[in-house]
Amino acid sequence: MREVLLALLPRPLARWVEIQKLSWQLRRYRSPALLKVTSLIARTADLDRIDRLRRELQPAYRADPVSAAKYADHRFWLPFNVHRAAALGLHAQTGLRILDLGCGPGYFLAVARALGHECCGVDLPESGFSPVERRVYGEILEALGCRHLASPLTIERMAPLALEGQYDLITAFWICFNRHRQPDEWGAPEWRFFIQDALGRLRPGGSMFLELNAHPERYGALRWYDPDTLAHLRSVGTVEKNRVRIPAPGHGS
């Protein structure tokens, strides 16, 4: 119902409503750290550069509103990612070592860093990006002062992540590395391999958080996974719609 109403509004007004909603949701955490994180980032980031990028990419955004051009709107994506960090409790602790898989424009890296965590991200090498993605991801990472935090890495089926190090938290938001919407989209064997490999990179007490993209044409009522994948995700963690939390092995024992 909410989506239907928002779709009836002119786009700028609908966006304004969404930003107000995010701001209201963030206030409910009653966390001073969360309330000031956006202005903390604004002090050092070059938000004017993202505004310029947004103006330049208006034609690309109009032609394809779901393309990476949508990320050139920091007024929405910064609070959106503050909300992601809040849902993970990142405002209630500091000093976590965080790895973000498929980090894209890097808003989550910027937010997690501003909350006092040590972050890095990986994404496809530039050769894997469309021209719009190359501009958006490169320029926004740069403008947020996060370019040095992101490294090129292609996540591939049944291949261990080519990464060193151990992490307290591994995140992946709006996952596409599973060949989302491709004919060879990952099934349970690929997810099992990926999760087992990633869990081996967690510090004791660490966890993974995955946010899957929907593919209802493929999965029907399950929307995000096939039954075998869902059963596996439930066997290793907790699944709430497209959100999956998986603790490091031995956690709580």
Ligand SMILES: C[S@@+](CC[C@H](N)C(=O)[O-])C[C@H]1O[C@@H](n2cnc3c(N)ncnc32)[C@H](O)[C@@H]1O
């Ligand atoms: C929908 S975007 C999400 C970006 C960001 N995580 C967010 O939620 O704002 C998916 C991201 O995954 C990256 N990606 C897609 N396939 C990948 C792969 N095989 N390995 C690494 N990153 C990949 C894309 O380049 C893009 O940045």
